[in-house]
Amino acid sequence: MSFMTVSDSAARTPSGIAVSGVSRAFGSVFALLDATLTVPAGSVTALIGPNGSGKTTLLLMLATLLTPSTGTIRINGHDPVTEPERVRAIMGWMPDTLGSWPSLSARAALQTTGRMYRMTREQAAVRADELIALTDLDNFADRPSRVLSRGQKQRLSLARALVHSPGVLLLDEPASGLDPAARASLRQLLRRLAGDGTAILVSSHVLAELDEMADAAVFLADGRTASPEQVAAAGASARAWRIRSLDEAALERALAAAGVVGALVQVLGVDQLGTLVRVENEASAAALLHNLVLRGVPVCDFGPAVGNLEHTFLDLTRETGHGIAPNDSEATK
Ligand SMILES: Nc1ncnc2c1ncn2[C@@H]1O[C@H](COP(=O)(O)OP(=O)(O)OP(=O)(O)O)[C@@H](O)[C@H]1O
Ligand SMILES: [Mg+2]
Known part of the structure; x- marks a missing residue:
């Protein structure tokens, strides 16, 4: 592929990220209590959790910048605690805020980063040009990075994470500050990198976007990752669907009629986008739609009110007794 200039095929095995029982305390406060997850090579995994949940x-621990209190981490088989150099050589890190050299241009910052990865001056210059094109920074590449807009800084930060064509990519809120076109390019770029074998872990609050981009999701709440069983149970729970009709009164009448509103369907309310109903599962949603159409209701929009990830996230972080409680780190301090 075009932007793999550094070969690290040897370092790619065993590939991906493996985290087991990791915790981290700051004094008496646990920022992370128990995280267990894997991110296989060639996939995008979403890291989802409320503010302060430990993402x-x-x-930071995966990126070698913080030491775990307990547990083990492996990045392509290497331990960030005992082998930080090896991990840094194969890992790209995009932090949530760009800590760049403010007076350097984007191009110079990328070239300098390339030199730090031991590229020759020529290699670093070629790589910087590639990345500027890739992240659509052409028109801003020669301005000092301090004058870049927030979205442009995000793109520079992404470009910098990719300088050495890492086999493992960690991105903390990469989409924040990006306009819709830049978000779409980010999605495409991450899918392409995963297609080339990169293991990608990406945290974000834009869950609808992650729905389209991620192969898997890890949910963090209160410093703990949810187990696959908890995630499956939350994903399968009853959810809200939104219905819009060209004739709202006809919809209201049909929903109120016996046989439509029953054990399976409950009207939750009406908002500016339509009527929200609680539906037990997809089969009852299909039955409801069928019933409405039979009754002559001109339905023009019918679908889940929130995406899959958002539904699972909301369900997991509600007080449901699933074991991962809503995050309230202030209360636990
Ligand atoms: N250096 C630190 N010293 C003390 N507490 C910390 C430190 N870093 C993080 N914490 C605490 O650990 C918890 C997790 O923080 P973290 O930044 O990992 O959350 P996050 O999931 O990234 O949140 P956000 O969505 O807001 O970015 C928070 O309660 C935070 O206050
Ligand atoms: Mg954060």
Whole structure:
């Protein structure tokens, strides 16, 4: 592929990220209590959790910038604690804020980063040009990075994470500050990198976007990762669907009629986008739609009110007794 200039095929085995029982305390406060997850090579995994749930803390430990209190981490088989150099050579890190050299241009910053990865001056210059094109920074590449807009800084930060064509990519809120076109390019770029074998872990609050981009999701709440069983149970729970009709009164009448509103369907309310109903599962959603159409309701929009990840996230972080409680780190301090 075009932007793999550094070969690290040897370092790619065993590939991906493996985290087991990791915790991290700051004094008496646990920022992370128990994180267990894997990110296989060639896939994008979403890291989802409320503010303060430990996402950045976890990513910092994967990126060799923080030591775990307990547990083990392996990046392509290497331990970030005992082999930080080897991990840094194969890992790209995009932090949530760009800590760049403010007076250097984007191009110079990328070239300098390339030199730090031991590229020759020529290699670093070629790589910087490639990345500027890749992240659509052409028009801003020669301005000092301090004058870049937030979205442009994000793109520079992404470009910098990719300088050495890492086999493992860690991104903390990469989409924040990006306009819709830049978000779409980010999605495409991450899919392409995963297609080339990169293991990607990406934290974000834009869950609808992650739905389209991620192969798997890790949910963090209160410093703990949810187990696959908890995630499956939350994903399968009853959810809200939104219905819009060209004739709202006809919809209201049909929903109120016996046989439509029953054990399976419950009207939750009406908002500016339509009527929200609680539906037990997809089969009852299909039955409801069928019933509405039979009754002559001109339905023009019918679908889940939130995406899969958002639904699972909301369900997991509600007080459900699933074991991962809603995050309230202030209360636990
Ligand atoms: N250096 C530190 N010293 C003390 N507490 C910390 C430190 N770093 C993080 N914490 C605490 O650990 C918890 C997890 O923080 P972290 O930044 O990992 O959350 P996050 O999931 O990235 O949140 P956000 O969505 O807001 O970015 C928070 O309660 C935070 O206050
Ligand atoms: Mg964070």
